[in-house]
Amino acid sequence: MNFFQPTTWDEALQARAQTPGLLPIAGGTDLMVEFNFDHRRPAPLMDMTRLEDAGRWWREGERIRLGAAVPYTRVLSELGRDLPGLAIASRTVGSPQIRNRGTVGGNLGAASPAGDSAPTLIATRAEVEIRGVDGTRHVPVADFFTGVKRNCVASDELIVAIWVPTDTGPQQYSKIGTRNAMVISVASVALTLHPRAGRVGIGMGSVGPTPLQAVAAEEFLAGTLDEGGYWHSRAELPESLVAEFGRQVAGCTAPIDDVRSTAGYRRSAVGVMARRTLSWAWSEYRHGDRRPTGCRAGRDGEGMTTCE
Numbered sequence: 001m002n003f004f005q006p007t008t009w010d011e012a013l014q015a016r017a018q019t020p021g022l023l024p025i026a027g028g029t030d031l032m033v034e035f036n037f038d039h040r041r042p043a044p045l046m047d048m049t050r051l052e053d054a055g056r057w058w059r060e061g062e063r064i065r066l067g068a069a070v071p072y073t074r075v076l077s078e079l080g081r082d083l084p085g086l087a088i089a090s091r092t093v094g095s096p097q098i099r100n101r102g103t104v105g106g107n108l109g110a111a112s113p114a115g116d117s118a119p120t121l122i123a124t125r126a127e128v129e130i131r132g133v134d135g136t137r138h139v140p141v142a143d144f145f146t147g148v149k150r151n152c153v154a155s156d157e158l159i160v161a162i163w164v165p166t167d168t169g170p171q172q173y174s175k176i177g178t179r180n181a182m183v184i185s186v187a188s189v190a191l192t193l194h195p196r197a198g199r200v201g202i203g204m205g206s207v208g209p210t211p212l213q214a215v216a217a218e219e220f221l222a223g224t225l226d227e228g229g230y231w232h233s234r235a236e237l238p239e240s241l242v243a244e245f246g247r248q249v250a251g252c253t254a255p256i257d258d259v260r261s262t263a264g265y266r267r268s269a270v271g272v273m274a275r276r277t278l279s280w281a282w283s284e285y286r287h288g289d290r291r292p293t294g295c296r297a298g299r300d301g302e303g304m305t306t307c308e
């Protein structure tokens, strides 16, 4: 088997364009499983971890440029303050070993509807930087996925980085699975509040063929918070509003029955998680403490893997 280890993007893109079937590999935590289970035949591989800036992140204005091969462990240890939502989601991925190897770029490359990074990236309005021999383009994460395990990266392109706006308000992520750790989500919800812009972001996982943005629910909540003067007053939200928000988010899903759950359960779980993430985020906003610090996995003993 041919194994390429480029150190520059030019080398990598030329190899990608000239070698039929060449597969990028970052942590290998998705790809090697596919080889082991014979879902995919071993092909020429290209290591993404030695590329000049793939394993680095830096700040540019109000965004973090996260190299495609930065592993979850580093998102957690280095970016918890700037990207709290992504850090919370990263903590729910697999085990420490998987988080040491697995990358956000690989999660987007795999394009699973259950991937844990996507909901938060959608909620924060992150963009994927994709490069080919003909140039670079930026695609909003909400438009990046084209179907189950499919994305818009062409066969001669590579994911170079993810541009994530730094937080301007509370961010939360909640994931439900059959147990509290080492679990692919049955459903997940990411919520971000942007008080300065009067905006709300909501991303969802495992409730459609791709990770989804709950556009109607975002507009409902942002409009209601604005009309009621809640951004300014920071008053407690009425239960009826929180309940309606849960219904609105559940209404934005398109789930199916499969081996992991029924569509009905997924829809219901999303409604519950939407209410909870809103309550946690609003509480942070009200009390001026909007920086999550640790994981509160299994806080309610209902199989919720949630962090704060």
Ligand SMILES: Cc1cc2nc3c(=O)[nH]c(=O)nc-3n(C[C@H](O)[C@H](O)[C@H](O)COP(=O)(O)OP(=O)(O)OC[C@H]3O[C@@H](n4cnc5c(N)ncnc54)[C@H](O)[C@@H]3O)c2cc1C
Pocket (backbone or CB within 6 Å): 023, 024, 025, 026, 027, 028, 029, 030, 031, 032, 033, 048, 068, 092, 093, 094, 095, 098, 101, 102, 103, 104, 105, 106, 107, 108, 109, 110, 114, 115, 116, 117, 153, 157, 158, 159, 160, 182, 183, 184, 185
């Ligand atoms: C035990 C176990 C538990 C897991 N738990 C979770 C979990 O809880 N949540 C979750 O979301 N995932 C989970 N996963 C899946 C996996 O760990 C994640 O999807 C991870 O983010 C993949 O990253 P990677 O770097 O290992 O990707 P790789 O396996 O290296 O690559 C994945 C795909 O992306 C492509 N790719 C990689 N880099 C690029 C690039 N720069 N440009 C274009 N394409 C690229 C590859 O060709 C491949 O198709 C788990 C996996 C295992 C084995």
